[in-house]
Amino acid sequence: MPHAIRPDELVAMVRDQIAAAADPEKAPAMQAYMKSTMPYRGVTSQPLTRLCREVYADWVLPDEESWREAVLALWDDAEFREERYAATTLAGHRLYREHRQPCTMGLWRHLVVTGAWWDHVDDVATHRVRELLERFPDTVTPTLRDWAVDDDLWLRRTAIICQVGLRERIDRELLTHAIDANLDGSTRTSPPESPYGREFFVRKAIGWALRDYFRTDPDWVRAFVTEREGRLSGLSRREALKHA
Template sequence: MRATGTHGKCLVGENGTATGRVKEPCAVDSLVRDLRLAVVQALRDAADPERARGQQAYMKSEMPFHGVTVPVVRKLVAETVRSRPLPGAAAWEQAILALWRSAERREERYAAVELLNHSRHRCWLEPARMAMIEEMVVTGAWWDYVDAIASVAVGQMLNRHPTEVAVLLRRWADDVDIWKRRTAILSQLKRGKSTDEALLFAFIEPSIDEREFFLRKAIGWALRQYSRVNPDAVTAYVERHASRLSALSKREALKALLKSGAVAEIP
């Protein structure tokens, strides 16, 4: 086996599957439990009840908050990962789902997302992880979870395994669940010049006529990001589909181009 990854924590077998170091099941269970408890305790220690009330109201969340900002959650997760490295992909997935499923405060689910997205675990982002991500997207069912998952973890998987992941995301783009659709649409937000234009437009197509705000917003956001590297393609797309795209999607798509003067008006 050959080691990969910046910190040498991911191991890759002869078949190219990132497996990690193997430990006995009981030892893995203990590591996962300790990591989850450490994250939850760190969040409790950083809690701000006054901020928590405001966060819950802003997010319209039934689940309460600790009152910890996302940058602080990210920092706490990074510190925990350094002090309690996970031995492999199975333990990593187990830890993510343990945090996600047992969460009593919203930041505990944010921590699960940060553990999913952490750069140390990038080599474990394989198509087999899509079942876990589907659970998080469908049960999370709100933009604060979905956008971070779509733009980082799913985007990185699409980069690493474009054929397999694109097949899955094409199905998600046409799913009855709006959050799976939004995930597909936003999956290339960070790809820049590597954006697969045909795939982006294909992901948008099933939702282009929808009235759902979170789909319309996602379409505009995805197109706006792509306009930064290919303004002509986005301008042409919006003009071509002006009668189908919502006013919100068109306004968001052309926002940067209108500001720069590259586009004079919204069609």
């Protein structure tokens, strides 16, 4: 049976476990690959996943406040990037599903804006944000429409890719809004009305979202791309039609 634990105790345990699993020889290459200013311990994905699974199954936080406190402590006070990966794993753990409500979008926003790189952002977008969108579409959709035009690049990327994997359950109006809000300026001949239109991570996100939905409705994606000829960047177009 799992045991109750305080947030500070859980955070300390996770950090100790990560330190014990560290491989200093791997750490520099991992940091270089991710272009991370935050150092790594050198714990790769599989052992880190196993470590988190075992700790989070055996030690349970008593309430929503404790869960949120532990997630933020692991994230905000992280000295090594693996601690932030452990934070997002805790954030999405099955035992705390009842705590993930529309108000949790504020927490996800914090992780996206402060994470500000594709590994953190994509995990939050395609798992945590997508979950809330599926469960509470009427409440979460307006927030994502706002994120699509936010001043923050990574919130825009989140709004574009948050439906990856939804297939036939996708909200095409939301997808269209998120993409169209970030098209202007995506080609060198279109006016730079969107501040992030030329950003690689936005153009790539558009292509990824369309490529994923192509598996479900290729005709819709083809028509979408054709209708935006001259506005859609070459990168986005190639990615969207990669499996055509």
